[in-house]
Amino acid sequence: MRTSRPKRVAIIGSGTCDAAVCRTARTLGGLLARRGFTVVCGGLSGVMAAACQGAKEAGGMTIGILPGEDPAAANAYIDVPIVTGLGIARNVLVVRNGDVVAAVAGAAGTLSEIGIALKLGRPVVAIGTYATLPGVIPAATPEEAAARLDALAGGENGVAR
Secondary structure: OOOOOOEEEEEEEOOOOOHHHHHHHHHHHHHHHHOOEEEEEOOOOOHHHHHHHHHHHOOOOEEEEEOOOOHHHOOOOOOEEEEOOOHHHHHHHHHHOOOEEEEEOOOHHHHHHHHHHHHHOOOEEEEOOOOOOOOOEEOOOHHHHHHHHHHHOOHHHOOOO
16 A cells, blocks of 8 residues: 655756746745645755745755765755765756656756656646746746646645656
8 A cells, every 4th residue: 555645846947046036936935835745956056945945934845856975065945965976967866756847947957857857757837938848838927836736746635646
């Protein structure tokens, strides 16, 4: 008999972001934590740190899958740092460990994670930069993104997978 586990969302985005993008990521992280998601990310700065900050402020759990070998490199809001020593190849592990994926703005690294997620069959909801890509579900606000991600992950009853 399989026991239920918390829903997991991989939140991806740039390692540097302006104040508006950071606010969006922080809001999204908090909304998802309140919906029962564990936040998985790359564990570093920018969108990753902002989303984890929001999740922690909402009482959620965060996991950072780090590119290097030093757990101390994780941002201050990571509960569980996972070192990989894989560099950017860790992007595969980030998206593989989300039941669903949320993209907030981003650059080339985010684009690679979206491609991997789609190839793995993970639903991707995007705010901003990549919202118009084929296969990606657009959201205009963190609230809309959180609702879509929750529905895709099976809502309050747990993960759909």
